[in-house]
Amino acid sequence: MTVADPVLSLRGATRRFGGLVAVRDFDFDVGEHEVLGLIGPNGSGKSTTLNLISGALKPTSGSIMLRGRTISGLPAQEIARRGIARTFQLVRLLPSLNVLQNVMAGAVFGHRRRWGHEAEAQAMRMLEKVGLARRAHAPVGELTYIDTKRVELARTLAGEPKVLLLDEWLAGLNPTELEEGISLIRALRDEGRTIILVEHVMDAIRSLCDRCVVMSSGAKIAEGSTDEVLSDREVIRAYLGDDDA
Amino acid sequence: MTGTEARNLALAAVAFAVVACLPLAGSAYWLAIGVTIAMYTVLATSWALFSGPTHYISLATAAFFGVGSYTTAIGIEHLPYWTLPPIAGVLGAVLAALVGLATLRLSGVYFVIFTLGLAELVRQVIIWFQNVSGTKGLYVLTSITEAHIFWQLTGLAALVYLVGWAIWRSRLGFALRIIGDDEEVARHSGINTAGAKVLLFMVPGAVAAITGAILAPRYVYIEPATAFTPMLSFQVVIMALLGGTSRLWGPLVGVIPFTFLWEAISASFPNQTTLLLGICFLLIVYLLPKGFVGLLQAARKRVETREAWA
Ligand SMILES: Nc1ncnc2c1ncn2[C@@H]1O[C@H](COP(=O)(O)OP(=O)(O)O)[C@@H](O)[C@H]1O
Numbered sequence: 001m002t003v004a005d006p007v008l009s010l011r012g013a014t015r016r017f018g019g020l021v022a023v024r025d026f027d028f029d030v031g032e033h034e035v036l037g038l039i040g041p042n043g044s045g046k047s048t049t050l051n052l053i054s055g056a057l058k059p060t061s062g063s064i065m066l067r068g069r070t071i072s073g074l075p076a077q078e079i080a081r082r083g084i085a086r087t088f089q090l091v092r093l094l095p096s097l098n099v100l101q102n103v104m105a106g107a108v109f110g111h112r113r114r115w116g117h118e119a120e121a122q123a124m125r126m127l128e129k130v131g132l133a134r135r136a137h138a139p140v141g142e143l144t145y146i147d148t149k150r151v152e153l154a155r156t157l158a159g160e161p162k163v164l165l166l167d168e169w170l171a172g173l174n175p176t177e178l179e180e181g182i183s184l185i186r187a188l189r190d191e192g193r194t195i196i197l198v199e200h201v202m203d204a205i206r207s208l209c210d211r212c213v214v215m216s217s218g219a220k221i222a223e224g225s226t227d228e229v230l231s232d233r234e235v236i237r238a239y240l241g242d243d244d245a
Numbered sequence: 246m247t248g249t250e251a252r253n254l255a256l257a258a259v260a261f262a263v264v265a266c267l268p269l270a271g272s273a274y275w276l277a278i279g280v281t282i283a284m285y286t287v288l289a290t291s292w293a294l295f296s297g298p299t300h301y302i303s304l305a306t307a308a309f310f311g312v313g314s315y316t317t318a319i320g321i322e323h324l325p326y327w328t329l330p331p332i333a334g335v336l337g338a339v340l341a342a343l344v345g346l347a348t349l350r351l352s353g354v355y356f357v358i359f360t361l362g363l364a365e366l367v368r369q370v371i372i373w374f375q376n377v378s379g380t381k382g383l384y385v386l387t388s389i390t391e392a393h394i395f396w397q398l399t400g401l402a403a404l405v406y407l408v409g410w411a412i413w414r415s416r417l418g419f420a421l422r423i424i425g426d427d428e429e430v431a432r433h434s435g436i437n438t439a440g441a442k443v444l445l446f447m448v449p450g451a452v453a454a455i456t457g458a459i460l461a462p463r464y465v466y467i468e469p470a471t472a473f474t475p476m477l478s479f480q481v482v483i484m485a486l487l488g489g490t491s492r493l494w495g496p497l498v499g500v501i502p503f504t505f506l507w508e509a510i511s512a513s514f515p516n517q518t519t520l521l522l523g524i525c526f527l528l529i530v531y532l533l534p535k536g537f538v539g540l541l542q543a544a545r546k547r548v549e550t551r552e553a554w555a
C-alpha cells in the first residue's frame with residue numbers, strides 16, 4: 001500500500017548485523033499529518049528501523065527518502081537538519097545541562113535553527129507544551145522518569161521537525177503517567193504532526209495511530225488501518241506465538 | 246553582556262595590567278619564573294579549551310610548539326620578527342586541522358597515540374631535512390629581551406582568555422558542551438560533531454605554535470631534540486588536569502603551584518624528572534580527577550546544602 005505524496009518512504013531498506021538480518025527489504029510510506037504505528041514483538045527490528053531513518057545506522061541496502069529526496073547514507077546530523085527528530089528507547093539527556101538547555105539543544109541545532117533569546121523562548125514554549133515549564137532551571141538529575149521523557153520530547157520538538165520518531169516513548173510509565181503521556185501525544189497529533197510511533201501499549205496504538213505497520217523478525221508482515229491490522233490473524237500469531245493462535 | 250560579565254572583564258583587565266608590571270620589579274629570577282608561568286598558562290588554558298569539553302587528551306602540544314620554534318628559527322633570516330608569531334599560528338592551525346580531520350573521527354585512544362606520535366614525526370622530518378642539507382641546529386640571535394617575551398606571552402594569554410570566553414558564549418561552545426555530554430545526542434540534534442571538534446582543535450594548535458615562536462629567541466639555539474620534547478606535552482596535560490578543565494581559569498590554578506613544584510624537583514632531583522613527572526600524573530588523576538576546580542565546586546556545594554538546612 002502506498003500513500004500519495006508521502007513525507008517519508010522506505011524502499012527495500014535492509015540492515016544486517018553479521019549473519020543477522022535485523023531489517024529485511026522493508027517498504028512503507030508515511031503521509032503528511034499521519035501518525036503511523038510501527039509495532040511488532042521484541043527484537044523484530046523496530047528500533048533498528050528508526051536508527052536507519054535517523055541516520056544512527058546506515059542501511060546495508062535499500063533507500064530512505066524524505067519528501068522524495070534520498071537521505072539514507074547521510075550523517076545523522078544532516079538528517080536531523082533536514083527535519084527528522086527522534087527520541088531514544090532508553091532516554092538520553094545531557095547531564096551537565098539543565099532542563100531548558102537540554103531543550104535548547106534542539107532549538108539551536110535542529111531543523112529550524114535559532115540562537116540566543118529566540119532559542120530560549122522556543123525551548124520554553126516546548127517545555128510549556130510538554131508540561132514542564134516550572135522545572136526549566138532544574139538539573140536533569142533531579143527529574144522523575146516521566147519528566148526525563150518530557151524533556152527528551154521537548155528537545156525533539158524544539159527544532160520544528162517535519163517527522164518525529166518516538167521509540168517506545170510510553171514504555172515504563174505508571175497508569176496515571178500513561179494517561180498523561182497518551183494525551184500529550186494526542187495533542188501533537190491534533191497539531192497535525194507527522195509521527196512514527198514505535199509502541200507496545202495497545203490502548204495507545206488504538207487511540208493514536210491512523211495506520212500501523214507490523215514487523216516480525218525484521219520483515220513487514222502486515223500493514224493497514226489500525227483496527228484491521230490488530231485483528232489480523234498473522235499479527236496475533238506473531239505477538240502470541242504459534243501455539244496460541 | 247550582563248553586569249557580572251562586565252565586572253569580571255574589568256577585573257581581568259586590571260589583573261593583566263598588574264601582571265604586566267612584573268618586569269619593572271627588576272628581578273631576573275622572578276621574571277624567569279613569570280615567563281615560565283605565562284608560557285604554561287597559555288599552553289594549558291588553550292589545551293583545556295579543546296580537551297575539557299571533548300574529553301580527548303591531546304599530546305600534540307610539543308609538535309605545535311616545535312613548529313612555532315622552527316618558524317622563528319628559519320623565518321628570522323628573511324622576515325621581520327613581528328610577522329613570525331602570526332605565521333606560526335597559521336601553520337599550527339593548519340597542522341591541527343589536518344591532524345583533526347585524520348583522527349577526530351576515531352575514538353579517543355587512537356587520538357592520544359596519534360598526537361603523541363605527531364611530535365616525533367615532525368621531529369624526524371626536520372632531522373632528515375637537516376641531514377640532507379648538512380645543517381644542525383639553528384641560531385636565533387635577536388635583541389629581544391626576557392621582558393619582551395614576557396609581555397608577548399601575557400598578551401597572548403589575554404587573547405586566549407578572550408577567545409575562550411567568546412567560544413563559551415557561542416553556538417560552537419554550546420555544541421561542544423552537548424558533545425561532551427553525549428555525542429550521539431549531539432549528532433541527532435543536528436550538530437556536525439567532527440567539524441566542531443576540528444575547528445576547536447585548531448585553537449590549541451595555533452596557540453602552542455605562537456608560543457613556540459615567541460620563546461625561540463629565549464633558547465637562542467634551536468635543535469629538534471629540545472624544540473619537540475615530549476615532556477612539554479605531558480607537563481601541559483598535568484597542569485591543566487591539576488587545575489581543572491571545566492572552567493576557563495582552571496588551568497591557571499594548576500600552572501602556578503606546579504611551576505614551583507617543578508622548579509624544586511628539577512633543582513633537587515635533576516636525573517629523576519621524568520619519573521617524578523609520571524608520579525605527579527598518577528597522583529593527580531587518582532586524587533583530583535576534576536582538579537582544583539572540582540574541589541572548589543564540591544566545597545561550595547557542601548556549604549550551600551548546609552545553608553539550605555540551617
Ligand atoms: N547494533 C547492533 N548490533 C548487533 N545486533 C543488533 C544491533 N542492534 C540491534 N540488533 C539486533 O537486531 C534485532 C532487532 O533489534 P531491535 O531493532 O532493537 O528490535 P526492537 O526494537 O523491535 O525490539 C535484534 O535481534 C537485535 O539483537
Ligand SMILES: [Mg+2]
Pocket residue numbers: 046047048089
Ligand atoms: Mg526497540
